[in-house]
Amino acid sequence: MKKFATLTVCLAITILSISAFAATGNAGPDTSTFRAPDVSKEAPLSLTATVIKKTYITSGAPFLAVPAATFTTLDPGGTVTCAGASNCTLVVDAWATSGGNAAGGDRALCTIVDGSIVGFCAYLGNDLTTGEFSAFSSNDANIVIGPGNHSVSIQVFSNGGTTVAFYSTRYRVYKP
Numbered sequence: 001m002k003k004f005a006t007l008t009v010c011l012a013i014t015i016l017s018i019s020a021f022a023a024t025g026n027a028g029p030d031t032s033t034f035r036a037p038d039v040s041k042e043a044p045l046s047l048t049a050t051v052i053k054k055t056y057i058t059s060g061a062p063f064l065a066v067p068a069a070t071f072t073t074l075d076p077g078g079t080v081t082c083a084g085a086s087n088c089t090l091v092v093d094a095w096a097t098s099g100g101n102a103a104g105g106d107r108a109l110c111t112i113v114d115g116s117i118v119g120f121c122a123y124l125g126n127d128l129t130t131g132e133f134s135a136f137s138s139n140d141a142n143i144v145i146g147p148g149n150h151s152v153s154i155q156v157f158s159n160g161g162t163t164v165a166f167y168s169t170r171y172r173v174y175k176p
Contacts, residue, residue: 077153099133105160
């Protein structure tokens with residue numbers, strides 16, 4: 001019976017809160033004048049069909065200490081192959097958890113192809129200042145690679161230093 005009474009009180013508070021919010025006129029933005037864009041005047045979108053040729057998946061739990069302001073290899077990756085005589089598209093999805101640094105600090109996952117950073121290598125949010133671990137991920141830009149073999153890996157960067165507990169990476173090679 002005590003649970004029922006608690007549930008009833010919570011429901012009453014919720015209903016009163018919603019009623020009070022609606023009465024103040026804060027029901028959201030005015031959409032009465034919204035007009036969809038005229039897409040008939042825009043240039044047609046050109047899509048190129050591609051076929052996935054190979055997927056390479058790596059993961060680990062290195063509990064890797066990353067010094068502040070240092071690019072550190074997280075996923076040693078390996079070799080991806082672009083078969084044939086024409087270019088391929090490499091798509092990289094990387095995910096990791098980091099933390100243990102009460103100072104926080106922004107972090108990034110960077111794709112390395114043939115020894116050079118490619119793609120975005122953008123900051124992906126700060127570590128929690130509580131020292132707890134949190135996830136961050138990167139879906140990198142489509143990277144054009146030439147025919148043949150290419151070394152790929154992921155480096156992690158943190159401007160405040162961090163520890164990476166787990167990671168998972170998918171390297172996918174597409175061909176038109």
